[in-house]
Amino acid sequence: EAGVTQFPSHSVIEKGQTVTLRCDPISGHDNLYWYRRVMGKEIKFLLHFVKESKQDESGMPNNRFLAERTGGTYSTLKVQPAELEDSGVYFCASSLSGGYQETQYFGPGTRLLVL
Amino acid sequence: GNSVTQMEGPVTLSEEAFLTINCTYTATGYPSLFWYVQYPGEGLQLLLKATKADDKGSNKGFEATYRKETTSFHLEKGSVQVSDSAVYFCALIERGGSEKLVFGKGTKLTVNP
Numbered sequence: 001e002a003g004v005t006q007f008p009s010h011s012v013i014e015k016g017q018t019v020t021l022r023c024d025p026i027s028g029h030d031n032l033y034w035y036r037r038v039m040g041k042e043i044k045f046l047l048h049f050v051k052e053s054k055q056d057e058s059g060m061p062n063n064r065f066l067a068e069r070t071g072g073t074y075s076t077l078k079v080q081p082a083e084l085e086d087s088g089v090y091f092c093a094s095s096l097s098g099g100y101q102e103t104q105y106f107g108p109g110t111r112l113l114v115l
Numbered sequence: 116g117n118s119v120t121q122m123e124g125p126v127t128l129s130e131e132a133f134l135t136i137n138c139t140y141t142a143t144g145y146p147s148l149f150w151y152v153q154y155p156g157e158g159l160q161l162l163l164k165a166t167k168a169d170d171k172g173s174n175k176g177f178e179a180t181y182r183k184e185t186t187s188f189h190l191e192k193g194s195v196q197v198s199d200s201a202v203y204f205c206a207l208i209e210r211g212g213s214e215k216l217v218f219g220k221g222t223k224l225t226v227n228p
Contacts (some may be wrong), residue, residue, distance in 0.1 A: 045215035
């Protein structure tokens with residue numbers, strides 16, 4: 001069974017440009033999460049989808065970030081326009097049924113560098 | 116709010132040494148607790164978890180016991196190997212609350228032959 005995949009693995013862009021990150025969850029997983037780790041800091045939650053609906057987007061830092069999950073399969077996270085402080089590693093995770101006991105399976109992450 | 120505190124790294128050990136990575140948490144509710152590991156060049160993998168007090172999670176020789184009285188979930192391994200070199204993250208999900216994982220800062224472990 002394929003794991004969570006993310007694309008691209010690395011992205012280097014200039015401040016003010018737009019970047020779109022993609023996540024493909026494990027097949028059949030209704031729950032999809034985005035997290036981010038800024039250099040030297042904790043991994044922080046961004047948002048949670050259940051199928052195509054946003055269940056919790058309390059961690060989204062500002063309106064420059066837009067996440068979508070059309071059709072309840074893959075998800076995209078767009079940063080527009082990118083700022084220097086957006087640099088970090090963006091992780092996607094998925095789980096089958098959600099809940100406090102459920103394991104979230106992580107992808108390898110996308111390393112974003114904004115110059 | 117909820118938070119997780121891990122011992123500061125990096126930690127460097129010799130092969131076959133005993134490992135302890137301390138983790139304590141603050142939560143308003145009754146969380147589930149997790150240890151995730153990130154090997155070089157890879158994503159996060161679940162190492163072990165515990166969902167109620169006194170539960171012991173174990174995997175690959177690693178163990179951690181959910182201690183409600185001390186709000187701790189320390190990671191231990193009796194004899195580390197070079198292949199255990201990685202970054203270890205302690206995390207929680209609060210029961211009945213948001214399903215988001217709250218992570219500690221991570222502890223980098225290097226095991227030398």
